Amino acid sequence: METTTATAKKESSLSKAKEWAKGLFLRKKGAEAIERRPKQPKRKMSRMQKREEIAGWIFCSPLLIGLLLFTFVPMFCSLFWSFYHFDGFTLAPAGLYNFVHAFQDEEVGQSALNTLIYxxxxIPLNLVLSYFLALLVNNAHKFTRVFRVLFYLPVVIPAVVSGLLWKDIFDPTFGIFNKILNSIGLPSFPFFQEASTSMFSLILMGCWGIGGGMILWLSAFKNIPKDLYESAKVDGANAFQRFANITIPMSTPIIFFNLVTSVIGSLQYNGTLIFAPRSGRGYDNSLYLYGVKIYWEAMKSGNIGYASALSWLLCIVISILTFILFKTSKWVFYGGE
Amino acid sequence: MDFKAIRERLTGEAYASNRKARAWDFTKTTALFVGMCLVAVVLMFPYLFMVFKSLMSETEILDPNPHFFPDWTNLQWNNFVLLFTDASSGYSYGLALLHTLIIIAFNVIAIPLSATFIAFSFAKLKWKGRNICFAIMMLTMTLPGVVTQIPLYVIYAKIGWLNTLYPFTIPNLFGGGALYIFLIRQYMFGIPNELSDAAKIDGCGPFRIYWSIILPNCKSILIYIIISVFNSYWGDYYGPLLYMTSTDAPYTFAYALFRSTVEGLASSQWAAVRMAGGVFMTLFPTILFIVFQEKLTDGALTSGIKG
Structure with a gap:
């Protein structure tokens, strides 16, 4: 009997152990389940997330459709046509001719050089001049606000009107500039009428747009904490040291932004179409800019294929320059670091 | 200014009685004022020249000895009337203005709506393709315009869009450019999420949240966008130059002025009327700038720092 009870006990203890082990196993399972749990609410949330996901794509879809139709399709066409002789109607394979020809075309060389000089x-001239202009109006006098508006007004003039205006002002016989020069005893200046003075006149004309840079500089100044200057003064830094060690480093984001946008902008500039003689090319092609060359090839000569190749070359140059600017942008100080 | 005020308060009468310092302050202010006046004369010169020339008579224009100031007793305000009424200029400016206004009216509604719609998905919704789509959009910003303009000319020619207003309106249904979307997105980040979260708990879908919570809160960036859209289409001559090839195309005002500038001689009798057209074109951007000065410079600021 005892033995049976003993065996029963043994059995029962065995079964207990089994149960214990089972419990342990279940607990482990439970723990695994707990471990897995974070996934479960995610699955529950996913319905809301799915809705947001769908909403995101719906809200973004106009952009994607627009980019596809008005950017990627034309881009692809342009890339495709750049390997063809294409006048808008007939396609004839050209291989790499358009790209090779671009490097042999004297007009391309001339216009690229002009664009580079411009x-x-x-860019540096406007950056420097607009800095001094901003310095001049960076005070809180009552009348300064009026002057800021006055300095910015030339920028507000639309490009066509400014072209019309400068064509008129620079006119060799009827122009007001030559009258002013003559009245103070200087000889007449040919401006756009001679190849040697054309580029100078174009750059001179651009100086009236420094109000735009002024606004950027002013907003840079506004973001420099005043106490930096105060503590520098206490430490005995002179005006130049404060400029070199506070103003310049704190303004680098604006300088950088200005640099990138104006490099991209001025390489594509074709505003000379409005006012330069010979339909925007200037005498002896002295104002022939790269943007004008592309326009000329595509619209006047009907060489769509060649113009496409030229525009892709411009795109490559701009991409490389932007890349270099961003890669060498260690001098840009974003604060807080 | 603050520093000076504090210094004045600290040193009190000692500073106020310091005549030398006050005299120095006075000369400094005067020098500053004179300097600014000189720069203003130089920078405003073309602007004033344009206004004055638009008020000159035919004889004054044809005078081989050009004047800066018009004959004050005989100002030709009539030039502005002639601009729109006299068809003999060859450029029907009145009709051209109508076309420009149609384009602007369309875009001033389409671009803010579509751009905020798209920007909402980048700023307030979480979805998988968001970062990639945004990166692609930003990449297109550095793409030179000519890469797409010339093929678009061929495509528009194929689908019959040349010499219509479609190229200036339809593409803007899709956001109107990466820059606008980017600026609105930056602005939307500043709208607290609590607002839209509360609406979400109340059971609002993303469309309701966009329309009744986010969009009304975008007012001040939208003013900036609307002014930029106005200015860019008001002054756009290059688009029509590419896409309006026939003589009976719906010219815009800027393009009419462009053609008049390119084709006309500076000394012809129409020069003053043309200049009146220039003044008319400059008038609206000038008013917009003066009225919304702070908003516009703030916009330059945000795109400058965060760009």
């Missing part, structure tokens, strides 16, 4: 002089 960009290399115009």
């Amino acid at each position: 960009a290399c002089v115009n």
